[in-house]
């Protein structure tokens with residue numbers, strides 16, 4: 001199989017893995033522990049890629065949120081619960097494992113660049129056999145900057161010894177595409193993730209390609 005790319009870099013949440021069910025459970029557990037009403041899953045889903053803070057703010061009145069210390073104790077509670085239950089309901093998106101294996105079999109390097117904390121990303125990925133093929137995982141705490149800053153993509157390219165024109169970045173969120181544009185790699189905006197919950201006009205993101213499903217992504221890579 002032929003491709004012009006020497007490396008494919010992936011976002012994690014909403015691109016490789018459907019992590020939303022466990023993130024939503026952690027959010028509702030935390031709200032409940034602190035005496036707030038649990039939220040409808042659909043509401044939390046609108047902020048699921050915005051980070052723990054933004055998810056919890058949906059369920060906490062502003063005056064409480066501003067009171068001293070609540071944010072950090074709720075974040076600790078969320079992180080503790082989420083880390084313990086990180087793969088209770090998380091699944092890979094259909095076809096992802098097979099795609100990563102195919103890339104590996106064809107000598108194409110793969111890496112994960114996520115805004116999740118590195119330890120969480122490593123833990124959840126370790127539950128999936130396909131993750132053994134990744135050459136590198138970078139989290140939001142691995143470097144100084146995280147997406148949409150290009151630093152993690154540029155660092156990954158340096159470590160993998162790949163030029164930006166030989167790499168493709170795949171993500172479901174506007175921040176992924178912004179980071180790829182800033183790092184001068186081609187990009188794919190995938191339609192199966194959560195990014196469109198925050199910014200629906202995917203055509204305005206500036207991605208090189210859009211992919212409806214993993215089969216479509218494969219046909220973009222091996223064109």
Ligand SMILES: O=C(O)COP(=O)(O)O
Nearest residue numbers: 011012013051114115116
């Ligand atoms: O967990 C987050 O904040 C987002 O993670 P992602 O970059 O893998 O989408």
